[in-house]
Amino acid sequence: MADKLPLSTNPFDDDKLHEECGVFGIFGTPDASAHCALGLHALQHRGQEAAGITALKGDEFFTKRVLGQVADNFTSQDVIDSLPGNAAIGHVRYSTTGDTVLRNCQPLFAEFASGGFAIAHNGNITNAAHLRKSLVQRGSIFQSTSDTEVILHLIATSKYRTLMDRYVDAVGQLEGAYALVSLTREGLIGFRDPLGVRPLVLGQLEKSYILCSETCALDIIGAEYVRDIEPGELIVISDTGMHSVKPFPEEKPRPCIFEHVYFARPDSYMNSMSVYEVRKRIGAELAREKHVDADLVIPVPDSGTPAAIGYAQESGIPFELGIIRNHYVGRTFIEPSDQIRHFGVKLKHNANRWHIKGKRIILVDDSIVRGTTSLKIVNMMREAGATEVHMRIASPPTAHSCFYGVDTPERGKLLAARMDLEAMRDYINADSLAFLTIDGLYRAVNQPKGRDNKAPAYCDACFTGDYPTFLTDQSAQDQNERQLDMIANSGA
Amino acid sequence: MADKLPLSTNPFDDDKLHEECGVFGIFGTPDASAHCALGLHALQHRGQEAAGITALKGDEFFTKRVLGQVADNFTSQDVIDSLPGNAAIGHVRYSTTGDTVLRNCQPLFAEFASGGFAIAHNGNITNAAHLRKSLVQRGSIFQSTSDTEVILHLIATSKYRTLMDRYVDAVGQLEGAYALVSLTREGLIGFRDPLGVRPLVLGQLEKSYILCSETCALDIIGAEYVRDIEPGELIVISDTGMHSVKPFPEEKPRPCIFEHVYFARPDSYMNSMSVYEVRKRIGAELAREKHVDADLVIPVPDSGTPAAIGYAQESGIPFELGIIRNHYVGRTFIEPSDQIRHFGVKLKHNANRWHIKGKRIILVDDSIVRGTTSLKIVNMMREAGATEVHMRIASPPTAHSCFYGVDTPERGKLLAARMDLEAMRDYINADSLAFLTIDGLYRAVNQPKGRDNKAPAYCDACFTGDYPTFLTDQSAQDQNERQLDMIANSGA
Amino acid sequence: MADKLPLSTNPFDDDKLHEECGVFGIFGTPDASAHCALGLHALQHRGQEAAGITALKGDEFFTKRVLGQVADNFTSQDVIDSLPGNAAIGHVRYSTTGDTVLRNCQPLFAEFASGGFAIAHNGNITNAAHLRKSLVQRGSIFQSTSDTEVILHLIATSKYRTLMDRYVDAVGQLEGAYALVSLTREGLIGFRDPLGVRPLVLGQLEKSYILCSETCALDIIGAEYVRDIEPGELIVISDTGMHSVKPFPEEKPRPCIFEHVYFARPDSYMNSMSVYEVRKRIGAELAREKHVDADLVIPVPDSGTPAAIGYAQESGIPFELGIIRNHYVGRTFIEPSDQIRHFGVKLKHNANRWHIKGKRIILVDDSIVRGTTSLKIVNMMREAGATEVHMRIASPPTAHSCFYGVDTPERGKLLAARMDLEAMRDYINADSLAFLTIDGLYRAVNQPKGRDNKAPAYCDACFTGDYPTFLTDQSAQDQNERQLDMIANSGA
Amino acid sequence: MADKLPLSTNPFDDDKLHEECGVFGIFGTPDASAHCALGLHALQHRGQEAAGITALKGDEFFTKRVLGQVADNFTSQDVIDSLPGNAAIGHVRYSTTGDTVLRNCQPLFAEFASGGFAIAHNGNITNAAHLRKSLVQRGSIFQSTSDTEVILHLIATSKYRTLMDRYVDAVGQLEGAYALVSLTREGLIGFRDPLGVRPLVLGQLEKSYILCSETCALDIIGAEYVRDIEPGELIVISDTGMHSVKPFPEEKPRPCIFEHVYFARPDSYMNSMSVYEVRKRIGAELAREKHVDADLVIPVPDSGTPAAIGYAQESGIPFELGIIRNHYVGRTFIEPSDQIRHFGVKLKHNANRWHIKGKRIILVDDSIVRGTTSLKIVNMMREAGATEVHMRIASPPTAHSCFYGVDTPERGKLLAARMDLEAMRDYINADSLAFLTIDGLYRAVNQPKGRDNKAPAYCDACFTGDYPTFLTDQSAQDQNERQLDMIANSGA
Secondary structure (H helix, E strand, O other): OOOOOOOOOOOOHHHOOEEOEEEEEEEOOOOHHHHHHHHHHHOHHHOOOEEEEEEEEOOEEEEEEEEOOHHHHOOOHHHHHOOOOOEEEEEEEOOOHHHOOHHHOOOEEEEEOOEEEEEEEEEEEOOHHHHHHHHHHOOOOOOOOOOHHHHHHHHHOOOOOOHHHHHHHHHOOOOEEEEEEEEEOOEEEEEEOOOOOOOOEEEEEOOEEEEEOOOHHHHOOOOEEEEEOOOOOEEEEEOOEEEEEOOOOOOOOOOEOHHHHHHOOOOOEEOOEEHHHHHHHHHHHHHHHHOOOOOEEEEOOOOOHHHHHHHHHHHOOOEOOOEEEOOOOOOOOOOOOOOOOOHHHHOOEEEOHHHHOOOEEEEEEOOOOOOHHHHHHHHHHHHOOOOEEEEEEOOOOOOOOOOOOEEOOOHHHOHHHHOOHHHHHHHHOOOEEEEOOHHHHHHHOOOOOOOOOOOOOOEOHHHHOOOOOOOHHHHHHHHHHHHHHHHHHOOO | OOOOOOOOOOOOHHHOOEEOEEEEEEEOOOOHHHHHHHHHHHOHHHOOOEEEEEEEEOOEEEEEEEEOOHHHHOOOHHHHHOOOOOEEEEEEEOOOHHHOOHHHOOOEEEEEOOEEEEEEEEEEEOOHHHHHHHHHHOOOOOOOOOOHHHHHHHHHOOOOOOHHHHHHHHHOOOOEEEEEEEEEOOEEEEEEOOOOOOOOEEEEEOOEEEEEOOOHHHHOOOOEEEEEOOOOOEEEEEOOEEEEEOOOOOOOOOOEOHHHHHHOOOOOEEOOEEHHHHHHHHHHHHHHHHOOOOOEEEEOOOOOHHHHHHHHHHHOOOEOOOEEEOOOOOOOOOOOOOOOOOHHHHOOEEEOHHHHOOOEEEEEEOOOOOOHHHHHHHHHHHHOOOOEEEEEEOOOOOOOOOOOOEEOOOHHHOHHHHOOHHHHHHHHOOOEEEEOOHHHHHHHOOOOOOOOOOOOOOEOHHHHOOOOOOOHHHHHHHHHHHHHHHHHHOOO | OOOOOOOOOOOOHHHOOEEOEEEEEEEOOOOHHHHHHHHHHHOHHHOOOEEEEEEEEOOEEEEEEEEOOHHHHOOOHHHHHOOOOOEEEEEEEOOOHHHOOHHHOOOEEEEEOOEEEEEEEEEEEOOHHHHHHHHHHOOOOOOOOOOHHHHHHHHHOOOOOOHHHHHHHHHOOOOEEEEEEEEEOOEEEEEEOOOOOOOOEEEEEOOEEEEEOOOHHHHOOOOEEEEEOOOOOEEEEEOOEEEEEOOOOOOOOOOEOHHHHHHOOOOOEEOOEEHHHHHHHHHHHHHHHHOOOOOEEEEOOOOOHHHHHHHHHHHOOOEOOOEEEOOOOOOOOOOOOOOOOOHHHHOOEEEOHHHHOOOEEEEEEOOOOOOHHHHHHHHHHHHOOOOEEEEEEOOOOOOOOOOOOEEOOOHHHOHHHHOOHHHHHHHHOOOEEEEOOHHHHHHHOOOOOOOOOOOOOOEOHHHHOOOOOOOHHHHHHHHHHHHHHHHHHOOO | OOOOOOOOOOOOHHHOOEEOEEEEEEEOOOOHHHHHHHHHHHOHHHOOOEEEEEEEEOOEEEEEEEEOOHHHHOOOHHHHHOOOOOEEEEEEEOOOHHHOOHHHOOOEEEEEOOEEEEEEEEEEEOOHHHHHHHHHHOOOOOOOOOOHHHHHHHHHOOOOOOHHHHHHHHHOOOOEEEEEEEEEOOEEEEEEOOOOOOOOEEEEEOOEEEEEOOOHHHHOOOOEEEEEOOOOOEEEEEOOEEEEEOOOOOOOOOOEOHHHHHHOOOOOEEOOEEHHHHHHHHHHHHHHHHOOOOOEEEEOOOOOHHHHHHHHHHHOOOEOOOEEEOOOOOOOOOOOOOOOOOHHHHOOEEEOHHHHOOOEEEEEEOOOOOOHHHHHHHHHHHHOOOOEEEEEEOOOOOOOOOOOOEEOOOHHHOHHHHOOHHHHHHHHOOOEEEEOOHHHHHHHOOOOOOOOOOOOOOEOHHHHOOOOOOOHHHHHHHHHHHHHHHHHHOOO
16 A cells, blocks of 8 residues: 555645545445446545445345555456445545554444344544443444444444334434445435534436435436435435435534535535535635735645636636646655755646746635645745745635544644734745635625524534534543643642 | 556547657766656656666666556655666656557667667657668567667667767668667767657756756756757767767758647646647637637646636636546446446546536537547536537647657548548537637747748648658558558459 | 465365364563464464464554465564564464455454453354354344354353453353464463363473464474363463463363374374374274285375375385375466366376386375375376275274364265265275274274273264264254255155 | 565475476477476476466467466466467576576567577576677677577577578587577477487377476376487477487587486486486485484485485385475564574474484485585484484585586585585584495496496586586686786785
8 A cells, every 4th residue: 555645636635634434325226336336436535545335135245345446446347246236335435544444444334133234424423432432341342443333333232123223223322423324135224413514415316316425426327416315314215215204303404514615526516506616606705805916816726726716707817727737646756865845746736837937826725724735835836936926715714623524633733723814824935825704605605694603504613613513532532631631730 | 457547637538649758867866766757757648658767877777667657666765776876767658558568668778789778769760660670680689569679779780889879870760750868878868850859858957967858857856947959969968068969960840739739748848938828829829710609618627728728818708617527547447237328438527517507618628539539528518408519629630640659540530530520510519619720820839920831840740741751661551551452452 | 366376285185174273372472473473384284274363562452364374474574563562372274265254364353341352263163153143132243254253252241250250151151172362461361172172282482381283383483392281271371470270070081083193293292192103103003904915105195104104114015105296386277178187186296107107006095085086196096007006094984074173075075974985995996995993093092992982082073973062053054954854845 | 576485396495406497398289388387387396486488379479477486377267378379388497586587587589580489498508608798799689698598699690591500500609508499480499409418308299299308297298208309409390290300410418417316306207217216226325335323214305205215225224204394385484583493494394303302313315515404404303302313415425516507506605615524524413424426326327337437428517527518608707717816916
C-alpha cells in the first residue's frame, strides 16, 4: 500500500475534511454486485481507502472487502462472479491510518441464530465505546474496532424475537449519525438516524430499488432518483415490495450543511437542491459579501471551481485557470536534496505562470482546515508573478471538530480555532482573506433569512460548535481528561 | 497490468490523438535521477504506458525501465538510489498495444567500443525500416522493434572515429521527426531534427542544465526556462560547459501545430507562446467564426476547457461545468447484463443533469478523431435534458495520419476522412457542428494572415496532408500494397 | 496461491493421512517471535497451508496469520519486528480446501473484559457443532468456522470470574483431542486433553520455557527437552514461574500411535522413544512377520526410509535407492496431450532404472490410504525393469476415519475399508502385499505383549475403529443421515 | 526475489560446486513446449536461478525467460499456450549473483538476415572476452554480459553465406566447453565441443527427437535414451530427418569427471554408466582405501547418500540416517539475538540426536569446497552426542578452479588449495579425514588402471589443475595482474 496513493477529488486534499464513508444497496436484479461496484465507484470520493461488497444469493452471503479502491478491486469478471445473487450492499471507507485494517472494513457480517446479516454504515455512533464496554462484559467478542460492530452485537443479544424487532431495539440505543444499509434473507434494510445528519437516497432501476448516499451513484447505473430517505425512516425492500416505518418520535431534521460546501459531488442532488447550483450561489454570496477588485478569479482546483464560477459571474471578473493539475498521481516522489520550492504542491499542480504573471488574482477555495496548503498555494501564485493574491473562502471558518462521521483534525489544529482573521491572513501570506458568513451560507441553501439560531435547519457544528446530539463517549473522555488535569494541577 | 488503467489528461481520451513520447535530460547535479523522475512525471501526459531513466555515475550507467507510470515506479528511495550520478536522461512512452514490451522501452543503451551510450527519443523516423534492413544484412543484431535502435547501430557501425562524428553521421541518415537526448561519458547530448517538428527546450537550475520536451517539466523542479533548442541544433552539455553546433543546412522550421491544440500541457510555454493563451485565442476565434446562440458553454473536460473559456468570454454566454469527472480511474468495470446507457462514458463522467436540464448548450472540444466519443457525450447531454446540443471544435477536421511520433488511427477511421460536415454532424447526433478554419488556427498561433500555403510556419499535415519530409518506409509500404493490388486486380 | 504448491515431507503425500496442526509457544525471551517462527518451521510438516504467530508485549497483542508457509512469510526483520514482546504462540495448519481462508487460521484472538486472549490448537473437538449452536442462540457472533473459536466463546460467556476458572470451565465442556497453547497477560497456558491424543512437550532455553508439538522444534532453537505435558495437565508459565494442575479426573492415556508410524518427524522423541528407532523396529518386525526373498529393499521416499533400513538390516537384503526424488516442487505441470505414463508421479520422482533393471525388489512404505499412489509406484518400478515387486507396509491396514485432528478421506475411499488383502494386492499390481499386524506395531512401540485389547495403550482408531471419546457431532450427523435414509427407504 | 530462496538438490549446497546450466531441445511434436518445461524441471538441479523456453511455430519464435524456477513459472496453461509450435529449446541457469539479470537468461535470440535464431548453452567459452572485444570494435552491440551472445554475433557477422556454414565458422572460433542447442526455421541444432566436456544426449519419443544434458530429462517425458552426442558432433534435426557431421578434427574426449561425483542426478546414465552405481563404487573404493572402525555410516544428505551406501556395504558398518532434512525451504530466518548454535545448518537439517548419541560415526560426503559447512556438520554431530566423527570424502581434494561452466570460488578459498590434510582435518574439527585418491576415482569410472597421466580419459582439472583447453581470457587476466604486480613492485 505504501507506494499506492489514493487519488483525491480535491487536489489539495491534504487540508480538507474527509467524509468517512459512502454506502450503496440494491435489491431485485441478478446484476446486483455489478451495479453495486459501479455505485461505489461513483461514491469513491466519500472514502478512498477501503471498499467492500456483500452479495446475497438464496441463503448464502458472499463478501469481498479490500484496502484500496473500487476500480482496482471490483472490476474483474471473476470478482463479480464471486459475488452472485439478486441483492448486494457495499461500502467505501476513509479512515485515519491506524484503523485502516481489513477487519475494520465493511460491510460487516454476522451469522445470527436467525440467519446471516450484513451491514454498512456511514456516520459515527457517539456512544459506541459505552455500548461496547457493556457488551464485552456480557461475553460478546468483538472482531473489529469499528463502531459499526456494536450494532451487530446489540442485535445478536437483543431480548426481542424477530429480526426487525431486534434491529429497532438495537438502533434505538444508538446516539450520533448513522445512515445504514443492511442485507438479510428477508431483504434490503435502510435506516437514517432521526436527525438525518448523513444523507441516504432511494432510487429505482426498472424493478430493482437502490439505497445510496448520493444521487451520482444512481446516475452511473442509469437509475432514477425517487426521493430522499427521511430522517428516522426505516425502509425494508424485499420480494414483497417496499415497506417504510418510523419507529421513533420525529425530530426536526438537521442534515449536514458541509455536504453542500464540499463533501457531495457537484452533480448530486441533495435536500432538493443541485449541489452545483448551491455552490455557485455560495460563490455569488461571497462576491456580494466580500468583494475585492482584481484581474482574474482563479479556482483552487477542483473543489473551488463551482464557487469560483459563481463568484466570477456575480463580480464580472473573468474566470481563468491559474493552477494546472497534473492528472497523474504522485505524492511520494523523493525530493532532491537541493530542496524544490513548493515541492509537495508541485507534484499535483503547477501555476499557469505564463498567464498570471503581473495579474491581481482572487483565489476561491471551499474551506480552510489547517491552512498549510493555502499558504503553499498563495506562495506558488506569488512566485509565478501574481502581484496581489486575495483568498476568498466559500464557507465560514471551520472552528470545531465533527463527531458525525467526518475526519477532522483535533480542534487545536484547526486554523480558525487558533487565530483571528488577520492572523490567518498573515499566516497564509495573502493580501486579503475573507470567509462567507454563516447567514450567507444558509441563504445559499435556500434559507433566505439566514440561520435560525433557535432551530437551525442544518447540522453546522463544524462552524458553530452547536452539536445536535449527545456525545456520550466524548463527554466520558473529556471528563477523564478533566480529572487527569485536576490531579495534575493538584500538585501530586 | 491488465487491471491497471492509465490515467489520462483527457477524460475522453479514447478518441484523441496521442503524443507518443516525452524526453528529459539533466546534467550537473548529484540529484540527477530524482529531478529526472519529477520531470518525467510532469511529462507523463506525453506517454503513459512506459517510463525509464538512465543515470551516469563516473563511467557506469544505471538503467531502470518499466511498463507503467513514473509515479508508480520511480518514487522510492531505493529506486532513486539505484540510479546514482550527476547526469540522467529519461523517457515516457505511449504506444500501440502490440509493441509495448519492456525491450522497446527507452532509454536504450549500447556499449560501444568507445564506451556506453544511452538515448531517448520523441518522434518517429520515417526511414527506420529501410535503414534497419541494411544494418541487419551487415550483421547487426537488433534487440527491439523500436525505430530508435537504428540510431544506436548507425553510430556503432559508422566509419568515423570520434563519437560526435559518428553521432552526426548517424542522425544525418535519418528522415522524420526526432527530438533526441543522449547520455555518454562525455556529457548530455541533445538534438532536434532540422524542421523542429517535435519540441525540445533548454532549462537551467543553478549550475545544472536540463533538456526536455516541455517547460512544465522545468517548473516542477524549479528550473528556469532558457530557450528552445533550435531546429537542427546539436547541443552538448558537459563539465566544460555547453557547446552548440548546427551540423546540417538550415531549413525553414515546421514545428507541430497540434502541440498547441492538444498535446502540450496548458501551463507550458512553446514556440514563444503560452499554450493556455493560445487555446483561449482558439476558442475566441471559434466564437467569432462559428457562433450559435445558446444558454451555456460547456467544455468537454479537460482538454476543451481553455478553448471553452475563450469561447465564453468572446461570446458572452456563461461558461458552466456540464460534465463532472470522476477522478477515480475506471475503464474496466463489468457492465451489468441489463446494459447501462452510455456505460463507458459514465465510468469517468457524469452529466451535471440538475443544471443543464432544459438548456441549450454549446459543447467545446479540442478535436474529433473517430467521433465515437463525441456521439456518446452528445447523447449523454441530451438524455440529461439539454434541449439543443451544438458542438464546436477548436481545430480544423483531422483528416490525415501523422507519421511523426503521434499515434493516429489508420486514415480510414478518421471521421473527417470518411464524411463531410453534415454527415459528421448527423453521426454525432448534434444540432449543429462546426470546426475552426485552418486560417483561424494560424491566427491563434500568431500568424495574423493565416496559413502561408507556400511556406507554412507549422507542420499541419494531420489537417492538410502536407507532409514536410520524405516518408520512405511509408512509400515502400504503399508500393507493396499497390503491387499487391495490381496482382489482385490482374485476375489471378 | 494457485501456482504455489506446498512442499511435502512425503513425496507421495497425495496418498497420506495429514496431521492437521502443529503448535508452539514460548515465554520469557525478548526474541519470542523469532524463536516461534523457527519452531513453527520445524513443525511445518504438521501443517503446510497456513501459519500464524501472536506475540505479547506488555498488554498489547500482535498477530500475523497467513495462507502459506512459515519460511515464505515469517523470515523478514520487518515481520519479526512487528511481533514484539517476551512471549509468543504460533500455529501451522493443514486443512481441506474449502476451509482454508484466513479467518480460520490461528492463533485466534479475542478481547475479553479481562483482557486479550490468544489461542492455538492441535486436534479436533468432536462436539464443536453442538456447542456452537448453543452459543449462537445466546447471542455470540462467530467470525470463523473453526472449532477452536468455540473455546473462546465458552470462556467469554462463562459464569466464573477469574480467567483461569473460565478457561477450565470452557475446556471441561470439550470432547475430542486438543493440545492447546494460549497467551494472556498472565502468561503462557498449555493444556493437553485427558487422553493425551495429540502430543505436547515442554522445553527450556536458558530462562525461557517452550510448549510445542514435537521435540524437533526444540532442537532448531537449541532448547532442551524437559518432559511431555501429561494428559489432562494444565500448565501456566509466567513471570512468577511454572504452575501445573490437573483439573479433571485422570484417565488412562491414549496417545496417537500414528504419530510413530508417520506424522512425527524421525528426529523427534515422543512418548519416551526415538521416532526413528521405533520406525526401524517397525521395519524389523515387518521383516520378521512378512519376509519375502528379493534382491533389493527400496524405500518409498521419504517416509518409508527408516522402516526400509530396519527391514534391510533384519533381512540382510541390501538397502538401495530405487526411486530418486526431484527436490524441486512441481505438481501442476501441464501434461502434454500425448499423455506421459505415470505423469503425476514423475513430476516428483524417477525410477533409478539403470540400477533396478532385472531385479526383484521389496518396496517399503509406511501406510496405504487410497492406494492410488502405491499403484503408480509399483507400475513405475515394473516399467523400469523390476522383475518382481513386493510391497511391504509398516503399519496395519488403515480402515477407519480419524476424528481427532487428522485429515482422513471418508471411509469409503480407504482402500482397506473397501477390499480384502488379495484385492488390494491386485489393485496396486504388486506380486505380493503384506501389512504389519497390530500386535507387531505395539511391539515396536515398547508393548512387548502386543495390544492389550481391554485397555489399549494408544489411540489406534484408524486401524481398529476403537474410538476413545464420544463423537457427539458425528453421532448427530449419522443420525440425520439415518433418518434421511429411513425417509428415503419408506418409499416417499 | 529476496525472500524466495532456491531449493537445492543438496541440502548443504552452500559449500558445493554448482553446475551452471542445463539444456533441453525437442523437435517434432505439437507439445514441444510442454515437454520442454518438464525436461527442464528434471534438469533443475543444473541451474536453479533462471529458466527459459523458446518455441518455434512456422516462422515465428516465442520466448519466455524468467528469474526463478521452472515449476514456478512454466506450469500454467497460459504460459504453455504462449509458446506454441512443434519445436522448442530451453535452458536452466545457475549464476553468481551479479549476473543474474533477465537479459543474461537464455535462450538468447537474434533476428538474422536469414531469419530468427535461438540458442541455449551449457558450458563456458574461455576466449569470450577476447572475441567480444573484436566484435564490439566492428560495431556489434551486445545486449547481455553472457558469453553465449558472442556466438550470435559471430554468426551474424560471418563471411559465409548459409546459416550452417556461418554456424560452423562461429563455433570454430570458440575455446572452452560448450554443449549447445539451437532453434531455427531449418530445425533443431545440437553441438558438443570437441572434447565433450559437458554432456549432451539424444533421446526419442515416438516421432520426435530430444537433445538434453542428462537422461533424467528423457525419463520424465517417457522418452527413450538413444545415445550420447559425440564430442565435436554437429547434429541437425528437421522435418527431413536427422543429420550428423563432425566439422572439426577429432580429439581424445575429456568429459567432466565431476558430473559422476556430484553434478549429475543419480538416476541419470552418463558416459555409458549408471551415475548411482558409479557413486556406490566410489563409496566402496573409499571404504577399501580409507577405512576406519566406527558404529554407524551416515551420509551427508542428499549428495553423499549413494557413496555412503557403497561404503556401508563394503565395510559392513550399518548405514543410518543421522541427519534429518527439513523439506521446507528456509535459509533466511531472522536469528534470535541470543544466537542459536549451528543456526544456518539447523534451518535445513537436524541431527538425529536420539539415535547417534554415544556412537562413533563415519560421515560420507561427496566433496569439500570451502569446508565451512563440513565444520558445521561435524560440530552438529558432536553436540548431538557422537563420540567420534570421521569424515570420508568421495573424491580427491578440490584444489583448482573450473573454467568450463562450473561455479567455483576463487582458488584461494578452496580448502584444499590452502591447507594440507591434517590442517583440513583440524579445521573441520573431525577425528579423522580422508579423501579418495584420483586413481580410486578413475577406477570407479571404469578405468581399472587408474588415471592415465599422459592421456587422461576425463577432464579432472578441479582435482589436478590439468586444463584440457586454452584459457585465453584467463591468461590475459593473469597477465594484466602480473603486469600490475610488476608495476606495483617496481616502486612506482
